[in-house]
Amino acid sequence: MAAVNLAAFAIAIIICTAAVTALVGHVLRPQPTGRLLFSFGLFAAIYGSRMFFKQPLATALGISSSTALWIESGLNYFILIPALLFIEELYGLGWHRALRWVTVGTAAFAIAAVIADRATGLPTRVPDPSLPLMAVVATVALVGAVAGYRPPRIVEWRILVAGIVIFLLFVLNDHAVGAHLVPWQFSAEPIGFLVLLACFGYIALRRVFAQERQLIAVEQEMRSAREIQTSILPHDLPSTGRVRIAARYEPLAAVAGDFYDVVAMDNGAVAVIVADVSGHGIPAALIASMVKVAFAAGLRETRDPATILGRMNLTLCGLFERSYVTAVCALLRPDERAVSYAAAGHPPPLLVPGDDSTVLRLEERGLFLGVMPSAEYATATVSIARGARLIVYSDGLTETPGRNEELFGIERLTAFADVERNKSPALFADTLMTTLRRFADRETLPHDDVTLVVVDLLDA
Numbered sequence: 194m195a196a197v198n199l200a201a202f203a204i205a206i207i208i209c210t211a212a213v214t215a216l217v218g219h220v221l222r223p224q225p226t227g228r229l230l231f232s233f234g235l236f237a238a239i240y241g242s243r244m245f246f247k248q249p250l251a252t253a254l255g256i257s258s259s260t261a262l263w264i265e266s267g268l269n270y271f272i273l274i275p276a277l278l279f280i281e282e283l284y285g286l287g288w289h290r291a292l293r294w295v296t297v298g299t300a301a302f303a304i305a306a307v308i309a310d311r312a313t314g315l316p317t318r319v320p321d322p323s324l325p326l327m328a329v330v331a332t333v334a335l336v337g338a339v340a341g342y343r344p345p346r347i348v349e350w351r352i353l354v355a356g357i358v359i360f361l362l363f364v365l366n367d368h369a370v371g372a373h374l375v376p377w378q379f380s381a382e383p384i385g386f387l388v389l390l391a392c393f394g395y396i397a398l399r400r401v402f403a404q405e406r407q408l409i410a411v412e413q414e415m416r417s418a419r420e421i422q423t424s425i426l427p428h429d430l431p432s433t434g435r436v437r438i439a440a441r442y443e444p445l446a447a448v449a450g451d452f453y454d455v456v457a458m459d460n461g462a463v464a465v466i467v468a469d470v471s472g473h474g475i476p477a478a479l480i481a482s483m484v485k486v487a488f489a490a491g492l493r494e495t496r497d498p499a500t501i502l503g504r505m506n507l508t509l510c511g512l513f514e515r516s517y518v519t520a521v522c523a524l525l526r527p528d529e530r531a532v533s534y535a536a537a538g539h540p541p542p543l544l545v546p547g548d549d550s551t552v553l554r555l556e557e558r559g560l561f562l563g564v565m566p567s568a569e570y571a572t573a574t575v576s577i578a579r580g581a582r583l584i585v586y587s588d589g590l591t592e593t594p595g596r597n598e599e600l601f602g603i604e605r606l607t608a609f610a611d612v613e614r615n616k617s618p619a620l621f622a623d624t625l626m627t628t629l630r631r632f633a634d635r636e637t638l639p640h641d642d643v644t645l646v647v648v649d650l651l652d653a
Contacts, residue, residue, distance in 0.1 A: 201250045204383045208241030211390060215397065232278035233397045237390055239275065243268040244383060266316035270303035273326055279393065280330070283353070284344045288337035295329055323364065349396045356392025360385040425485040431457035434651065435527040438463070439618035441626055441645040443589075450477025451587050451642035452484050456492060461527045464492055467644055468520035468562075469539065469587045480516055483509060484562075488522075498522040498535035499572040502559065506537070506570075509563035518562040521585050525577075527650055532583055533574045537562045540588050543607060545614050547580025547650070552611045554603070582618070583648040584610055589641030590625075596634045605632075618647040 215234030243265055245254060251261035277296040286293050299322070306319035337344075347353060363385025369375045430438045438455055450470030458464055468484045470477040487508040491501035501522050509518060521542055523534035534542060538561040544553040557573040586606075593601045609628060613621050622645055629643070 201244060201247070201383065202253075204387060205241050205244035205250070208237050208244070208383075208386070208390060211394060212237035212241055215394070218401070228278060229282040229397045229400050232275045232282060233393050235275035236272065236279060236393075239268050239272040240386055243272065262316045263310075266310060267307055269317070269321060270306045270319070273299050273322065274303065277330075283347055283396070284334070285342075287333055287344075288340045288342035291333045291337060292330070295326075295333060299326060324368070327361070349399060352392050352395060356389040360389035425482050426453065427455055430455050431463060433457060433461050433463075435461040436463050436525065437618050437649045437651055439622040439647045441622045441643070443626070443643045445473050445589075445642045450474075450481050451589065451644040452481040453585075453644050453646050454485065454488060455646065455648075458496070458524075462496075463525045463648060464496075465523045465525065465583070465585055465646055465648060466520060467539070467585045467587055467646055468518055469589070469642070469644070470518050471516045473642070477516070480509075480513055480518065480563075483512060484518055484520070496524060497572055498524055498533055499559075499570040502535050502537050502562065502570040503568070506560075506562045506564075506568055507566055510566045513563060517564050519588070520562055523583060523585060525583060525648055525650065530577055531574050532577050532581075533572050535559065535570045535572045537568075537570060540586065540591055540603065542586075543584040543610050544575060544577070545582035545584065545610050547578040552607050552614075554607070577650055579650060581650045582610070582614065582621075583650075585646045585648075587642060587644040589643040590629065590645060592641060593629055593633050593643070595632050601629060601632055618649050622647050 212234045215230050215237065219228075219230040219234060244250065246256060246261040246265040246268070248258065248261065251265075252258065274296060277292070277299060281292050281296065284292060302322060306322075310316050310318045363382045366375070367380050367382045370378060370380045426442065427440070430440060432438075440453060440455065442451065442453065444451065450472055452466075452468045452470070454464075454466050456464040466488050468481070468488075470480045470484070484505065487505040488501065490508065491504040494504065495501060502520060505520070518537070519539040520537045521534060521539045522536075523532055523542065525532045532544065534555055534557065536542075536555075536557050537559045541554040541556050541558075544555055546553070553575070555573065555575065557571060559570040560568040562568075584606075591601055591603050591606055595601065606625075609625060613624060616624060625645065626643075
């Protein structure tokens with residue numbers, strides 16, 4: 194193999210190696226958030242592959258001239274697509290998504306060009322679109338600037354411009370040599386591409402590393418938020434000789450908007466609250482922490498569930514604009530054989546009597562918390578007996594979808610509570626969560642936050 198062919202072969206290997214490295218790096222990233230590395234790798238892969246089919250390297254590798262010409266022609270048409278995707282990642286979509294339309298048009302042109310070549314039986318029948326496309330991209334950038342489009346700030350713009358200019362000079366030189374417009378025969382476009390490749394690679398890696406640092410920082414913040422949210426949930430449920438309690442909490446994400454609390458009070462009484470903040474993630478978790486503070490403050494002043502919700506509502510109104518909170522507050526008093534409760538737009542709790550009678554839905558309702566300062570809430574009281582069970586939950590439980598998008602629903606929950614009434618609170622809660630996962634046909638329940646509190650009256 195001649196020295197020139199060896200040099201071209203070495204450059205092609207370098208470019209293809211860089212392409213594979215970039216593509217593998219994109220795939221193996223834990224959370225790939227952009228296409229910069231992917232488009233860079235695809236661009237380099239097509240360019241490097243095309244070099245193996247260029248003459249005279251194709252002949253030196255034993256590839257027939259006809260096959261090499263057809264493959265090179267096809268790659269020439271498609272190589273501009275990943276290049277445009279790379280530019281789009283840096284520049285954005287442009288004014289009225291103009292750059293995306295240029296990319297779509299280039300893809301359509303490439304397909305049409307291949308079809309035209311096959312129809313005529315002549316590779317390279319369609320002219321190389323590189324130079325016209327460069328003019329189109331430059332026009333798009335100019336029109337966008339005049340129309341007021343401002344692309345994202347490119348910190349590495351000097352490196353980008355230098356790489357593009359150097360590569361364009363080599364491309365123009367090759368076109369000039371091929372058209373016999375210059376007296377020399379020096380043609381070394383791959384060297385210019387190596388320079389461009391180095392510039393693109395530097396920009397891509399710099400952006401990737403910056404994204405990874407941002408992801409690490411976000412993950413650290415999420416862990417901290419998760420720790421804070423966990424701290425507002427009860428670590429140990431009250432244990433008395435008169436009640437037995439179990440709770441289950443499965444958040445949708447690392448942090449969630451569901452909140453529950455169980456507080457032991459005088460004479461064996463237990464106060465229970467389950468609240469659900471609209472939305473998910475850190476904003477909902479922050480509001481959930483406000484709910485915790487508001488509930489604790491209300492419980493210090495009164496034992497009436499409706500009054501507690503009313504004071505929580507006054508505290509929360511005006512603190513957030515687009516969110517609201519649903520809640521159920523219940524006070525179970527074994528010495529009085531009664532449970533008092535109030536609700537604010539929350540799914541109805543279930544009361545399983547101590548005998549074999551029908552499971553009751555506690556239907557008292559009120560307006561969401563945090564919406565209207567003048568909202569009023571009512572306390573309802575229900576008599577209970579030994580063996581009674583109170584079930585309070587968030588709507589993530591009843592609104593879990595199954596395989597056919599049918600919701601688990603309150604009817605199914607009520608039937609489950611009736612059939613499994615003799616299980617202990619902990620076993621009842623575990624069995625219910627297992628049943629919910631089977632219904633959803635998955636190991637986790639990612640549709641919504643799911644909270645469940647089960648309180649059994651042991652002695653009345």
